[in-house]
Amino acid sequence: MTLGDQLAVEVSGLVKTFGKTRAVDGVDLMVPAGGVYGVLGPNGAGKTTTIRVLATLLAPDGGTARVLGHDVVREADAVRSRVSLTGQFASLDEDLSGTENLILLARLQGYGRSDAKKRAADLLGAFDLTEAAGRQVKTYSGGMRRRIDIAASIVVTPDLLFLDEPTTGLDPRSRSQVWDIVRALVAGGTTVLLTTQYLDEADQLADRIAVIEHGKVIAEGTSGELKAKVGGGALHVRLRDAAQRPEAARLLTAALGVPVTLESDPVALSVAVSDAEPVPAGLAELTRAGVRVSEFALGQPSLDEVFFALTGHPAGDDDAADDQPLTGKSKREAKKAAKKAKEHAA
Amino acid sequence: MTTTTTPAASDLLKPEPAPVPADLVGERLSAVLASRTRPPKPSALSACGTFGWRALLKIKHVPEQLFDVTAFPVMMTLMFTYLFGGALADSPKDYLQFFLPGTLVSTIAMITMYTGLGLNNDIKKGVFDRIKALPVWRPAALVGMMLGDVVRYSGAGLLVIALGLALGFRPDGGAIGVVLAMLVLLLFSFSLAWVWNIFGMVLRTPESVLGVSMMVLFPLTFGSNIYVDPSTMPGWLQAFVDVNPISHVVTAVRGLMHDTVTAGQLGWVFLWCAILNVIFAPITMRLYNRR
Numbered sequence: 001m002t003l004g005d006q007l008a009v010e011v012s013g014l015v016k017t018f019g020k021t022r023a024v025d026g027v028d029l030m031v032p033a034g035g036v037y038g039v040l041g042p043n044g045a046g047k048t049t050t051i052r053v054l055a056t057l058l059a060p061d062g063g064t065a066r067v068l069g070h071d072v073v074r075e076a077d078a079v080r081s082r083v084s085l086t087g088q089f090a091s092l093d094e095d096l097s098g099t100e101n102l103i104l105l106a107r108l109q110g111y112g113r114s115d116a117k118k119r120a121a122d123l124l125g126a127f128d129l130t131e132a133a134g135r136q137v138k139t140y141s142g143g144m145r146r147r148i149d150i151a152a153s154i155v156v157t158p159d160l161l162f163l164d165e166p167t168t169g170l171d172p173r174s175r176s177q178v179w180d181i182v183r184a185l186v187a188g189g190t191t192v193l194l195t196t197q198y199l200d201e202a203d204q205l206a207d208r209i210a211v212i213e214h215g216k217v218i219a220e221g222t223s224g225e226l227k228a229k230v231g232g233g234a235l236h237v238r239l240r241d242a243a244q245r246p247e248a249a250r251l252l253t254a255a256l257g258v259p260v261t262l263e264s265d266p267v268a269l270s271v272a273v274s275d276a277e278p279v280p281a282g283l284a285e286l287t288r289a290g291v292r293v294s295e296f297a298l299g300q301p302s303l304d305e306v307f308f309a310l311t312g313h314p315a316g317d318d319d320a321a322d323d324q325p326l327t328g329k330s331k332r333e334a335k336k337a338a339k340k341a342k343e344h345a346a
Numbered sequence: 347m348t349t350t351t352t353p354a355a356s357d358l359l360k361p362e363p364a365p366v367p368a369d370l371v372g373e374r375l376s377a378v379l380a381s382r383t384r385p386p387k388p389s390a391l392s393a394c395g396t397f398g399w400r401a402l403l404k405i406k407h408v409p410e411q412l413f414d415v416t417a418f419p420v421m422m423t424l425m426f427t428y429l430f431g432g433a434l435a436d437s438p439k440d441y442l443q444f445f446l447p448g449t450l451v452s453t454i455a456m457i458t459m460y461t462g463l464g465l466n467n468d469i470k471k472g473v474f475d476r477i478k479a480l481p482v483w484r485p486a487a488l489v490g491m492m493l494g495d496v497v498r499y500s501g502a503g504l505l506v507i508a509l510g511l512a513l514g515f516r517p518d519g520g521a522i523g524v525v526l527a528m529l530v531l532l533l534f535s536f537s538l539a540w541v542w543n544i545f546g547m548v549l550r551t552p553e554s555v556l557g558v559s560m561m562v563l564f565p566l567t568f569g570s571n572i573y574v575d576p577s578t579m580p581g582w583l584q585a586f587v588d589v590n591p592i593s594h595v596v597t598a599v600r601g602l603m604h605d606t607v608t609a610g611q612l613g614w615v616f617l618w619c620a621i622l623n624v625i626f627a628p629i630t631m632r633l634y635n636r637r
Binding site for chain 2: 052055056057077080081083084085087089091092093094095096097100104105107108109110111112115119122123125126127136152154156157181184185187188189190
């Protein structure tokens with residue numbers, strides 16, 4: 001076996017520009033076959049553009065990209081027959097029912113009439129959509145839409161599946177359903193390349209993660225490696241009384257041995273901790289000194305913290321740099337997603 | 347009823363059933379994924395047929411879209427026959443013999459615009475991303491959609507002809523002449539639709555697609571021999587009417603229906619169909635493949 005056989009995606013110096021915007025500005029990626037590869041970045045980082053180039057929907061302006069050993073420009077048809085893309089926004093015919101959409105795609109991929117019907121029914125069953133099979137896709141809820149979108153991508157089981165922000169805008173339950181689906185896909189032997197704005201999603205699913213910003217990969221590695229770079233997580237503490245904050249900051253600095261960040265909220269402070277072990281003792285110090293804590297949380301670093309650690313500045317939320325002009329609907333959705341991402345980071 | 351429900355409202359009304367436990371999802375999914383069948387690539391014809399089927403399904407699910415295909419022709423035929431019939435010819439009935447083939451052409455030419463509109467919607471909604479990522483014969487998506495639309499054109503055509511017969515239209519060419527006229531017209535409409543496809547791909551919103559298409563089509567239909575005999579027009583306008591492809595189609599359709607057609611008249615129509623296909627189909631495909 002040569003190295004090429006083990007790599008699902010091999011990207012080198014990829015460039016894609018839209019007018020003056022360099023949406024993808026020299027991306028290098030090596031995605032091993034099998035498992036989940038996460039591409040993490042804020043809106044407008046170039047994630048979607050990269051994925052669209054890899055799925056042969058956009059032609060690169062520079063660099064090379066090979067998918068499953070085939071060049072995405074010169075051997076586009078060979079790539080198309082082995083990969084599948086689930087875009088950020090539902091890409092099914094909303095006027096047609098779930099069954100009709102899947103039959104349509106099955107027929108276009110060479111299934112006979114009755115085989116296509118059977119495949120559609122099987123897929124709808126596997127994705128828990130049998131009840132909604134006859135309804136128009138436009139009546140589906142967000143979670144159902146995501147599921148039928150993924151089902152549509154595996155009508156012919158692909159060797160490589162691109163999932164563009166599969167859980168953006170979903171409620172927690174639908175989100176965990178999508179995660180289960182991704183895990184099942186990988187168990188079935190499909191390589192999944194997913195983009196996400198959520199660190200915990202990349203952490204939950206991905207074997208390796210590339211962090212991308214302004215069209216460039218700024219860090220790459222396993223989630224453990226990235227966390228080591230970022231410094232583990234953060235302890236967030238909220239006090240009942242803002243007057244006690246200086247005291248609390250002094251005590252925590254002494255107990256944890258790292259400087260404390262005073263947040264803009266006058267009762268909140270946070271400490272970057274690489275190790276959870278001394279945290280209980282630090283909190284106990286506060287109680288002993290009579291500092292009243294209303295809540296505390298020890299969490300993974302947020303996307304913002306990751307970016308801050310890697311680049312020294314918070315993640316840019318630059319919609320203007322994102323792909324082609326968005327339509328009214330997708331703009332709304334993108335805004336919603338951006339808001340969600342912010343809430344998530346908070 | 348579900349057609350008018352917005353997704354947001356249906357979310358509230360119909361909560362999703364309780365989720366299936368994760369391990370069960372996994373099990374059923376693995377069964378689905380286990381099928382690593384990779385059927386052979388469908389033939390170009392089969393792919394076109396599938397896309398045509400999709401166009402027909404859209405009529406089934408959104409029958410409202412047939413409203414303008416049916417109401418508009420009926421309105422135009424009645425209005426012109428009775429408003430202007432007496433003034434333009436001796437009587438509405440006399441005018442109808444001249445006017446009906448023309449209104450048939452203008453009706454269907456108008457409907458061809460909706461092909462570009464549908465394409466524009468597909469692109470905006472992201473459906474085309476999925477279709478373009480499939481390894482099928484590239485023009486199939488467009489050709490199939492246009493063939494599906496031919497069914498709509500036929501429906502509208504039959505309606506106009508039926509209405510005409512009811513009002514007193516009596517074609518000398520008989521049933522065969524009418525059928526042949528319809529076939530010639532469908533061929534031309536299919537060829538003309540390539541033009542609107544280009545607008546559908548180049549322009550950003552459905553409104554602008556409709557606006558621009560209208561601006562092209564309006565002078566073409568009115569600056570023709572549909573409504574009146576061009577001999578009353580000023581010379582420069584007659585010159586335009588003479589080269590207008592719509593005039594050539596109207597002449598041929600009229601000729602076939604009244605059994606007065608000449609090979610030359612038909613030749614002009616076929617020439618225009620060839621020109622439209624040879625020029626606009628490749629441009630459309632170029633735009634479609636641009637990425």
